[in-house]
Amino acid sequence: MLRTTPKINKIYLLIRSKDKEAAFDRLTSEIIESKLFKCLKEMHGESYELFIKSKLVPIVGNIHEPNLGMDSITAHQIAQEIDLIVDSAANTTFDLRYDLALEANVNGPYQLMLFAKKCKNLKLLIHYSSAYVNGEREGLIYEKPFTMGESITKEKVTSHSPSTKFPSLNVANELDFVSMLNNAIENNDTFNKIMKDLGSERAKLYGWQDTYSFTKAIGEMVIDNMREDIPIVIIRPSVITSTYEEPFPGWIQGFRVIDPLLIFYGKGEYTCCFGDPSSLVDVVPVDVVVNTTMAAIVKHGHLQIPELNVYHATSSYMNPLSLSQLFNYCFEFFSSSPSVNSKGDQIKIKKMIFFDNMSDFTNYILEKLLKEQEVHDLKMQMRIKRKVEYFENFSKIYESYTFYKGRFHNGNMRKLMEDMSEEEKKNFNIDESKINWRDYFAGVHILGVKEHVFNGRSAVHR
Numbered sequence: 001m002l003r004t005t006p007k008i009n010k011i012y013l014l015i016r017s018k019d020k021e022a023a024f025d026r027l028t029s030e031i032i033e034s035k036l037f038k039c040l041k042e043m044h045g046e047s048y049e050l051f052i053k054s055k056l057v058p059i060v061g062n063i064h065e066p067n068l069g070m071d072s073i074t075a076h077q078i079a080q081e082i083d084l085i086v087d088s089a090a091n092t093t094f095d096l097r098y099d100l101a102l103e104a105n106v107n108g109p110y111q112l113m114l115f116a117k118k119c120k121n122l123k124l125l126i127h128y129s130s131a132y133v134n135g136e137r138e139g140l141i142y143e144k145p146f147t148m149g150e151s152i153t154k155e156k157v158t159s160h161s162p163s164t165k166f167p168s169l170n171v172a173n174e175l176d177f178v179s180m181l182n183n184a185i186e187n188n189d190t191f192n193k194i195m196k197d198l199g200s201e202r203a204k205l206y207g208w209q210d211t212y213s214f215t216k217a218i219g220e221m222v223i224d225n226m227r228e229d230i231p232i233v234i235i236r237p238s239v240i241t242s243t244y245e246e247p248f249p250g251w252i253q254g255f256r257v258i259d260p261l262l263i264f265y266g267k268g269e270y271t272c273c274f275g276d277p278s279s280l281v282d283v284v285p286v287d288v289v290v291n292t293t294m295a296a297i298v299k300h301g302h303l304q305i306p307e308l309n310v311y312h313a314t315s316s317y318m319n320p321l322s323l324s325q326l327f328n329y330c331f332e333f334f335s336s337s338p339s340v341n342s343k344g345d346q347i348k349i350k351k352m353i354f355f356d357n358m359s360d361f362t363n364y365i366l367e368k369l370l371k372e373q374e375v376h377d378l379k380m381q382m383r384i385k386r387k388v389e390y391f392e393n394f395s396k397i398y399e400s401y402t403f404y405k406g407r408f409h410n411g412n413m414r415k416l417m418e419d420m421s422e423e424e425k426k427n428f429n430i431d432e433s434k435i436n437w438r439d440y441f442a443g444v445h446i447l448g449v450k451e452h453v454f455n456g457r458s459a460v461h462r
Contacts, residue, residue, distance in 0.1 A: 002037075066114070090219075099178045106175070125231070132213040133208075135208035145310050148221045150221075233311065244440065247287075271352075274354075274356075282321075282408060311410070
């Protein structure tokens, strides 16, 4: 926004911090000093910080709390001024404790909608969700909003047998059940364990692959249920990867969803994959998600129709990439630019091997480790056992994604692109169909992860 629409008046940034000073420190370290903003710094030169500080206003808050954790004076002032809300607050841990996931991904949107209704000049609310809120749906999946109480399991059951009854998802009951357990269980360790298991169990019962996707779907239901006449856009990205073009290729923040798989493969540690080689890996560069947001703001902020629109910021329909293709591109990259071990020796990797059976997968890893390392004592045996268990747990978390059977239709995205002028299409590229995945992964993404996540160093052995 600051780079492409510099005439914007102010952007209030809700920052979780203990006080204003800490919020400003986060603004400085995570934005003003971030490499991502180097193009903006070049544009403004010495007046860069002055420009940024005149536009960005850090606000101490917490999306889980009433008035989003702001004091009443600040909340009132902001509610009078803003005409756009962009909500990217969430907890994205797949197997998070159920109570924490509900707090972040369900209560957060609830509190946000209560605040949004106080904003008299609000023209649009943008909410970031995930394409994987579609849970265990298979085949071609359309950009369809969720309504309160629907579930994937009920959808599947009634499509196969219309007369069969399956209980609706009752969000209030889920919240009450968690609250009841919290009051009944005094031992923290016991409560933590129950909450971790419960999230996964409830998700799978209702047809979602994990606690994250389940609670994000419920968050969408809450927004739809509360929106009244507020225009809403829900953007559902798939797996977000580094920038494709803007403001420069390869920027990424943090060790993201598929990156551990790629980097550990390049280190020679992740030699086999529990997954279907023909399964589609749906990825979207982060700048495509941002450009989609900008285009949606222009379109729906102008129309101001009190409806909810969903956009799949995804690639599997227009430009599919299979799991085997992904690892082939990584094999090409690490064969020509090998990682090095702690001794400085180059690591030679082999083509990825795929397994569809967990016991075969873990046996292969165990045999490989025993062959590579001489086992002299119990300590070494335990180390190998822990490593096998790590990769087993790691693969179980990713299982729903490495065996995914859905493709995300993005007709709304295509329509959004068609509504753009040629100049807008050039400045805000949202067309993933033209991305060459081999060039992107080998020439942009892996290099970007190495530079921006590991600062040019090799990934640490686990």
